[in-house]
Amino acid sequence: MHKFLPIAYFQNQFLPFDDAKISIATHALHYGTGAFGGLRGIPDPQNPEQILLFRLDRHCKRLSDSAKYLHYDLPADKIKTIIVEFVKKNQVKTSFYIRPFIYTSDLGIAPRLHKIEKDFFVYGLELGDYLSPEGVSCRISSWYRQADHSLPLRGKISGAYITSSLAKTEAVESGFDEALLMNAQGKICEASGMNIFMVRNGQLITPGYDQDILEGITRDSILTLAKDLGIPTIERPVDKSELFIADEAFLSGTAAKITPIKRIENYELSKTRPITEKLRDKITAITENRDPNYQDWVYVVPLG
Incomplete structure (x- = not known):
């Protein structure tokens, strides 16, 4: 409730x-x-x-x-x-x-x-944790993400979330926590309401804006932090097969924050997640206003 x-x-x-x-x-x-x-x-x-x-x-x-x-x-x-x-x-x-x-x-x-x-x-x-901070299991949805030429995907348009709803329910009712959607080109683009990242060979990889994704604010924050921390980053199309052998993968969003992915379909991902944890620790410190370098990201509302 x-x-x-x-x-x-x-x-x-x-x-x-x-x-x-x-x-x-x-x-x-x-x-x-x-x-x-x-x-x-x-x-x-x-x-x-x-x-x-x-x-x-x-x-x-x-x-x-x-x-x-x-x-x-x-x-x-x-x-x-x-x-x-x-x-x-x-x-x-x-x-x-x-x-x-x-x-x-x-x-x-x-x-x-x-x-x-x-x-x-x-x-x-x-609202506490939207997804388990210990990690989630994901399936590849049978539903595809809409294309920007059919819906303005840079806006959070309410009608577009029927696809997210279908994908989320399909995932949960088939024994998973979350769904990953592909775009019309068959590339992984995002989850039901979150952006997705993976790590391969020390490099942080995420689908770019040309992949029919939402312009996530947490996503943007993570890319900025990764560059500031010296983590190599790239925005490019992501294949399904890459995710199965990724060193790390995680979801990002306002509700989800940074949530590790522990399993995709029947492929288990490593429980060792150094880059995910480094980014999660950093963004947690910033949201709690404990990092003086990013205080302009935090708006303080006095209750008195």
């Missing part, structure tokens, strides 16, 4: 979460014409009277860009102001997840984006 935060932002006001309701005729509910973001908040380990948000500006910019696909002008600065106020009003004392959502709020039945009302809401829930 999810434990939702008590206050939501809905229809231009803050109100109790239980009072934030939409109609069953809401346009976005029928056509997937929404776009969402997701970011974590954690109490500052050094000062529990303030909350730390990881790369808030980047999250707000991506959501503002996603809104453009829906023909909706929602400036990143406005999103940021609302999220900061949302955090202050909820006075959260544990790790939590923030879900901002843009959607077509009209009650019409024609699938369109022009001449239709849009709206924006924010809610949150307490």
Whole structure:
């Protein structure tokens, strides 16, 4: 059972979460014409009277860009102001997840984006580990990732997540924790809601933006950190057969953080993961505001 935060932002006001309701005729509910973001908040380990948000500006910019696909002008600065106020009003004392959502709020039945009302809401829930930090098992999904020429994959468009849902359920119901999707060219591109990395011969490898992936913020952070740590990195297409013999592999995302992959199909991966652990330790230190070199990645919200 999810434990939702008590206050939501809905229809231009803050109100109790239980009072934030939409109609069953809401346009976005029928056509997937929404776009969402997701970011974590954690109490500052050094000062529990303030909350730390990881790369808030980047999250707000991506959501503002996603809104453009829906023909909706929602400036990143406005999103940021609302999220900061949302955090202050909820006075959260544990790790939590923030879900901002843009959607077509009209009650019409024609699938369109022009001449239709849009709206924006924010809610949150307490959230610990989304996936096991000890590692997950993955299967190659029978469902393929959509192509950018059919959907704007650089936005987190809600309707696109039917593929993620199909893939995740297929994986879990067949005995795995997570699904890996291939693109139309038969290359591994991402998981159901996460980017993927592998390590071969000391080199960190991940599919590039030309492989129909989401422009992940955690992914971008990992590539920056790897270069700063002197880990050779490359963005290129990834074959399924490479993953089976990878030295290390892991998933990345706001909810998943950095989660090791321990098995892909019937291929066991090594339990020794030096590069994965180095990156995970580094990003954990940054999100907890313990690394002075990356303090600009952490936004501090005082609760007092």
